[in-house]
Amino acid sequence: MRAESWHIERCGIDYCARMTLTADEDDERRLSQDEALHHAAGLAVFRPDQLNRGDRRFLADATQVFLEMIRCGPQAVVAALDKGIGLGDQADVAATFAAIDAGAAGAAKLARLRRLMAQPGMVWLVDRVATGGLFAPCPAPDCARIYTASR
Template sequence: MIKKNIAGFDLSHTKSNQLKRILDCRLNQASNSPYCHTAYWDANHFNLENATLFKNATISQQKEILRLTSQGILEEAYFIEKAGIGYMAKMVLLSETTEERMLYSLFSADETSHLAKIIPFLENIPIDTNAPFLQLLADVVESEDKSVILFVLQVVLEGWGLSHYRSLAKECCYPDLSVVFHSFLEDESRHHATGVTLFQQQSLNLSSQRAILEILTSFLEMIRVGPQRVVNAVEMVLGDLSRSQKIKLLEELDTETHSNTRLSILRSLISKQGSVFVSELEERGIFRGYPAHLCVF
């Protein structure tokens, strides 16, 4: 079996100080880490201010919950940008014109810069890629169907990334990190716009349509189940929660509103270039968030 490596999730970081110095010089950034043992987003960002378990926790427990949720956001961004480097490099090889190849070469450099800016804020370099979203991302990156990867990764996910990073930048409590996420927006907008342009030039056959539909269904199902990362962080700090405690926590996190807001954004992104998919997804009820009791497994 061929090992999947376009996303590069299994690539380790070099131990060569000389190579690191060369990279830092090329990136024009210092190698020292600004990481501090703190939360980069507050309780309001995660809707935790209304959660009884959080409010009744000690101050130190609250800080730890917020630290874990903040690191979770950064770890996900780390893997997304890491996969982006490989994806853009792959698109260099799939390019059909010189200009397209030039653009994707520049885009790969953008993703490299993004990853380098995120790493210093991580407590540790993450190695766990078992998250369902990251597994889905790795599978899509490996696809050989250009229309599928253009639509899913650049039209939908890059478009989603714009909204996501804008929110992270706006609500971040740590000015240096807020500036980092703000700096991604222009690049993400350019990547998304290029994906839209190139996707419009593709001939979408039935096989590609089915592949896109199934990938979107899997991705949107992950959004429908609400802020599972927040629930996991609370449980890691406070100990095992009963099913009823998890349901109450999700209700207090307003999980349906949380999911529906995100699903609405994604529906808009999909409908602009893939209206053919929207009716089928709506028939499946994919654009509606689950109530709290269906988000606990």
């Protein structure tokens, strides 16, 4: 596998070298940014200081939707169980969310996302979603209510 990885990387280097022969300054900048991201080092493309009010609102709304999906537990897993074995009433569904430890798994994912989001210039976003309680998983009965409402 190592030789294959080296060959693929070498092809990428050769390709980039050929591209720079015909690239203008903007193309070269984009190419270097792409390579920096590819290698997880160097230039950063995201600049939080350049977000306008609309960008910030969109980012906050999208983050809220994403975090809500995690907070409400593995709805698709419970749906598959319900379809396969039938879970009965809302209490059975809540017991299922508790049995698969959805709260602990959600808490771990939300904590990791919070750490990843805590980048320079992004404190406003972390504070905004934290104020709404979005870094806390829903308890099993709430996850069950969400599921049974969509049945």
